[in-house]
Amino acid sequence: MFAWLLNSAEATVTAAASNTYLTTLPLFTKGLLTTVFGLVGVFLVLLLFFFAIKLMQRMGEKQENAKE
Amino acid sequence: MDISALLKELFNGVFYLGTAEGLKTLVMFIISGVLIYLAIKKDYEPALLLPIGFGAILANLPPVIDAVTGNAAASVLGSEGFLTVLFNSGIKNELFPILIFIAVGAMIDFSPLMKDPSMIFFGAAAQFGIFATFLVALALIPVVIPDIAAMAAGPEKDSIILRLASAIGIIGAADGPTTLYVANHFQLSAYMAPLSVAAYSYMSLVPVIQPPVIRALTTKKERCIHMAYTEQRAPRLALILFPIVVTILAGVIVPMSAPLVGSLMFGNLLRECGVLERLSKTAQNELANLVTMLLGLTIGSTMIAQNFLRWDTLLILALGLLAFVFDTAGGVLFAKFLNLFRKNKINPMIGAAGISAFPMSARVIQKMAKAEDPYNFILMQSISANVSGQLGSIVAGGLVITLIGMMIGW
Numbered sequence: 489m490f491a492w493l494l495n496s497a498e499a500t501v502t503a504a505a506s507n508t509y510l511t512t513l514p515l516f517t518k519g520l521l522t523t524v525f526g527l528v529g530v531f532l533v534l535l536l537f538f539f540a541i542k543l544m545q546r547m548g549e550k551q552e553n554a555k556e
Numbered sequence: 557m558d559i560s561a562l563l564k565e566l567f568n569g570v571f572y573l574g575t576a577e578g579l580k581t582l583v584m585f586i587i588s589g590v591l592i593y594l595a596i597k598k599d600y601e602p603a604l605l606l607p608i609g610f611g612a613i614l615a616n617l618p619p620v621i622d623a624v625t626g627n628a629a630a631s632v633l634g635s636e637g638f639l640t641v642l643f644n645s646g647i648k649n650e651l652f653p654i655l656i657f658i659a660v661g662a663m664i665d666f667s668p669l670m671k672d673p674s675m676i677f678f679g680a681a682a683q684f685g686i687f688a689t690f691l692v693a694l695a696l697i698p699v700v701i702p703d704i705a706a707m708a709a710g711p712e713k714d715s716i717i718l719r720l721a722s723a724i725g726i727i728g729a730a731d732g733p734t735t736l737y738v739a740n741h742f743q744l745s746a747y748m749a750p751l752s753v754a755a756y757s758y759m760s761l762v763p764v765i766q767p768p769v770i771r772a773l774t775t776k777k778e779r780c781i782h783m784a785y786t787e788q789r790a791p792r793l794a795l796i797l798f799p800i801v802v803t804i805l806a807g808v809i810v811p812m813s814a815p816l817v818g819s820l821m822f823g824n825l826l827r828e829c830g831v832l833e834r835l836s837k838t839a840q841n842e843l844a845n846l847v848t849m850l851l852g853l854t855i856g857s858t859m860i861a862q863n864f865l866r867w868d869t870l871l872i873l874a875l876g877l878l879a880f881v882f883d884t885a886g887g888v889l890f891a892k893f894l895n896l897f898r899k900n901k902i903n904p905m906i907g908a909a910g911i912s913a914f915p916m917s918a919r920v921i922q923k924m925a926k927a928e929d930p931y932n933f934i935l936m937q938s939i940s941a942n943v944s945g946q947l948g949s950i951v952a953g954g955l956v957i958t959l960i961g962m963m964i965g966w
Contacts, residue, residue, distance in 0.1 A: 523687040
């Protein structure tokens with residue numbers, strides 16, 4: 489349990505350090521990073537929704553077939 | 557007090573119109589008149605443009621001295637003026653965008669999307685404009701906006717540029733509530749007027765802005781592509797599970813989008829659950845109408861002459877338009893790209909519906925398809941892309957808040 493606590497504290501420190509690093513980048517680099525991660529992020533989240541819909545469709549169809 | 561002083565005091569408002577500030581007020585009255593004209597005569601989103609136009613008139617009436625603060629402001633905008641109260645309780649705390657999304661969620665039928673989930677990717681592709689405009693804004697803001705240009709280089713300057721550029725980019729999604737949400741989150745109250753006016757006016761100008769962009773990027777043959785569609789509804793269980801699952805997924809992956817996704821999906825669950833028809837109808841009608849009216853008036857009230865008649869406003873309006881054009885182009889080009897690999901071709905006009913202006917964009921696409929070929933019916937596919945655009949723009953808004961927050965150390 490203590491190991492997990494230490495790991496999570498380490499992860500927090502690493503995240504904080506990377507955030508500090510990001511704030512020091514030049515303006516346009518910040519912009520490009522936001523653009524790339526933003527666009528890829530939107531596609532990935534909607535890809536996840538796509539799979540979720542496929543799964544829900546299957547569940548719904550199964551239920552309807554069972555009713556029939 | 558002599559008579560002339562008494563008259564001056566009594567007709568303070570009339571004398572005010574003769575001053576330099578008063579002339580600016582007259583310009584704002586003309587701008588308000590144009591908005592009201594577009595609403596009534598051209599029928600461009602009258603539910604929004606008319607309250608915005610009227611709110612702007614109210615906000616630019618000659619000022620009176622506020623009894624509490626001692627500042628001069630239009631009586632509706634004093635510390636206890638009703639438009640100030642509405643702003644503080646509806647926009648400043650993000651309540652109106654949330655309520656609007658409950659209403660919009662109750663209006664959206666996700667069934668066409670459930671029948672053809674591949675359409676969801678148009679909701680992502682059409683967000684291209686947000687990020688493209690964001691980059692253009694990053695280059696222009698430090699040069700064009702005098703207040704920012706005058707700032708010394710450093711993290712403070714970078715922060716305001718990034719925050720403002722991201723809010724301008726979001727206009728491209730044609731998503732008024734998300735624009736307000738992002739602008740509010742980034743404490744851009746000084747730019748709230750042009751941002752919200754651009755977002756809401758361009759939403760209402762979808763029929764004017766989108767068709768020329770689509771025509772420029774597609775051939776007549778492409779615009780005439782037919783697409784098959786079955787009328788059968790998606791299974792009820794899937795429609796009920798969808799809002800719950802999407803809320804959880806979005807809330808876990810992009811927590812900043814949770815308020816908007818959550819309210820949109822709550823509205824949709826009211827619609828699809830089948831046991832709350834009265835609440836669903838209330839959300840679709842009374843809630844939507846009431847909040848739209850108050851939101852419009854409140855947005856109009858931010859259009860005070862000294863805040864609005866500035867170079868920043870022109871830049872924000874121009875970049876907002878660019879964002880809208882980029883978003884439309886992004887969707888269309890993505891559809892054309894997919895057609896390179898698909899056997900059953902997609903009508904590329906559908907890509908343009910991947911923005912958030914629901915259902916106007918889908919209707920515009922169907923109207924264009926019908927104008928090219930009276931037997932072409934692509935409304936359902938357009939609606940699928942349009943509702944995906946609604947989801948995509950909220951997710952993009954949440955991601956932008958998170959990423960910019962990291963870049964500026966918020």
